[in-house]
Amino acid sequence: MAMTTLFFDEVLRTPAGPDAVRNIRVHLLERALGAGVDESEAWKMAAVADELVSNMEEHGNAKWVRVQAELPQGKDPLRLRLKDNSSGFNLVLATAEANPPTGDNDRGLGMWLIRQATRSLRQQRTAKGETETILEF
Numbered sequence: 001m002a003m004t005t006l007f008f009d010e011v012l013r014t015p016a017g018p019d020a021v022r023n024i025r026v027h028l029l030e031r032a033l034g035a036g037v038d039e040s041e042a043w044k045m046a047a048v049a050d051e052l053v054s055n056m057e058e059h060g061n062a063k064w065v066r067v068q069a070e071l072p073q074g075k076d077p078l079r080l081r082l083k084d085n086s087s088g089f090n091l092v093l094a095t096a097e098a099n100p101p102t103g104d105n106d107r108g109l110g111m112w113l114i115r116q117a118t119r120s121l122r123q124q125r126t127a128k129g130e131t132e133t134i135l136e137f
Contacts, residue, residue: 003073004070005035005071005073007031007035007069008027008067009069010027010066011066012024012067014056014060016057017057018054021050024049024050024067025046025047025053026046028045028067029045031069032046037071041078044117044118047113047117051110052133053067054110056086059089060089061086062085064085068082077137079135079136081133081134081135083126083130083132084130085129086131088123090123091121094108094111095111095112095114096115098110098114098115114135118137120135121133121134
């Protein structure tokens with residue numbers, strides 16, 4: 001297993017509001033670019049983090065969300081981890097069922113975009129009962 005460098009680690013207390021969510025996206029993008037992440041991949045990661053944190057803020061009952069980003073050494077993919085203390089939802093199923101935009105309804109657009117932007121995603125419950133979502137770019 002190749003080594004990784006953690007270049008982003010922030011905790012958002014909820015409810016925090018749209019400005020705090022936007023700050024997560026901006027800080028993640030800045031730190032990704034500063035860490036040498038390809039600009040296209042940095043934007044994808046920041047957009048996905050924004051969508052997921054926004055959904056957790058809007059729909060979840062989490063008291064906090066932790067966002068971490070890892071830069072691999074070698075050929076391993078860029079990785080984004082989100083942990084929260086909500087009951088969670090099945091992100092894998094939600095993205096698999098999300099339909100491409102049609103113009104008639106934008107429901108599920110964020111999940112569809114996440115599926116398009118990531119190589120893989122998985123979700124698990126930690127020993128502490130937290131939901132951990134891991135996305136690779």
